[in-house]
Amino acid sequence: MARVVVPDRATRESVMKILVLTGAGISAESGLGTFRDKGGLWSRFDPMKLATPEAFAKDPEQVHAFYNFRRRNVLDAQPNPAHFALARLEAAMADRGDELTLVTQNIDDLHERAGTSRVTHMHGELLKARCAHCQAVSPWRQDLAVSDPCPGCIQQGHMRPHVVWFGEIPLAMDAIQSRLRSADLFVAIGTSGAVYPAAGFVAQAGALGIATCEINLEPSDNTELFDERRYGRASEVVPVWVEEVLAGRPDESTIPRGAKLRSQL
Numbered sequence: 235m236a237r238v239v240v241p242d243r244a245t246r247e248s249v250m251k252i253l254v255l256t257g258a259g260i261s262a263e264s265g266l267g268t269f270r271d272k273g274g275l276w277s278r279f280d281p282m283k284l285a286t287p288e289a290f291a292k293d294p295e296q297v298h299a300f301y302n303f304r305r306r307n308v309l310d311a312q313p314n315p316a317h318f319a320l321a322r323l324e325a326a327m328a329d330r331g332d333e334l335t336l337v338t339q340n341i342d343d344l345h346e347r348a349g350t351s352r353v354t355h356m357h358g359e360l361l362k363a364r365c366a367h368c369q370a371v372s373p374w375r376q377d378l379a380v381s382d383p384c385p386g387c388i389q390q391g392h393m394r395p396h397v398v399w400f401g402e403i404p405l406a407m408d409a410i411q412s413r414l415r416s417a418d419l420f421v422a423i424g425t426s427g428a429v430y431p432a433a434g435f436v437a438q439a440g441a442l443g444i445a446t447c448e449i450n451l452e453p454s455d456n457t458e459l460f461d462e463r464r465y466g467r468a469s470e471v472v473p474v475w476v477e478e479v480l481a482g483r484p485d486e487s488t489i490p491r492g493a494k495l496r497s498q499l
């Protein structure tokens with residue numbers, strides 16, 4: 235199994251661009267349940283009754299109760315070593331003039347609380363609410379109710395969690411796609427690869443000759459598409475991977491696409 239290694243900055247001519255995609259698995263050890271694991275959220279709650287625009291139209295109180303319960307859990311949770319390691323990677327890469335793009339499917343704020351400055355939440359953010367009337371997005375840390383007026387247009391009855399439900403288009407897809415196309419390395423952490431479009435990123439990356447790596451508790455649904463796979467708990471595996479990336483050891487066979495090495499090698 236090839237090991238994708240990022241060569242040391244001093245041996246490269248070009249900026250190294252890494253795109254990391256995270257899923258529920260990275261927040262599992264922070265006490266936030268995943269969706270499809272044994273005892274996961276979707277084995278206890280019906281996503282078609284709680285996480286679709288139709289469900290919200292039919293029974294907004296029930297949908298608010300579900301997301302209020304999850305919002306309280308997020309507020310009680312703390313980032314774990316995997317979140318902190320990615321924050322370190324972002325800072326260290328920036329110091330070297332390299333770029334880390336962190337895209338998450340998670341609606342919690344644990345990446346930000348761990349210190350990552352730029353996080354793209356493609357499925358939205360639970361600590362924000364959106365008015366379905368004027369589309370204003372407001373910070374929201376307390377329970378949300380149908381009667382809550384929109385801080386923007388002051389209208390009642392239109393506030394919803396600022397999350398992407400099944401059947402809705404994820405956020406920031408144009409920016410994510412352009413970052414993916416210019417990446418040298420794509421890494422998926424703690425995601426089952428069951429939900430598109432995120433689950434399709436690895437195939438896109440592979441087709442563009444971008445090196446790919448999966449870090450997960452167990453093989454994901456599209457594990458065979460990854461150049462490298464590392465299995466274990468994110469809190470243990472991600473910090474080791476980050477130290478290796480920052481240590482940077484040139485290895486001819488698996489140098490990511492953009493890393494044109496300086497002649498001295």
Ligand code: APR
Nearest residue numbers: 257258259262268269270339424425426429450451467468
């Ligand atoms: N460390 C690493 N990986 C873990 C850990 C852990 N401690 N615990 C679980 N995992 C892995 C599981 O093996 C599984 O492959 O995390 C993955 C979680 O998969 P899902 O529950 O399907 O979550 P995710 O891939 O993020 O779901 C995608 O689906 O329900 C929608 O919008 C929701 O964003 C979500 C999307």
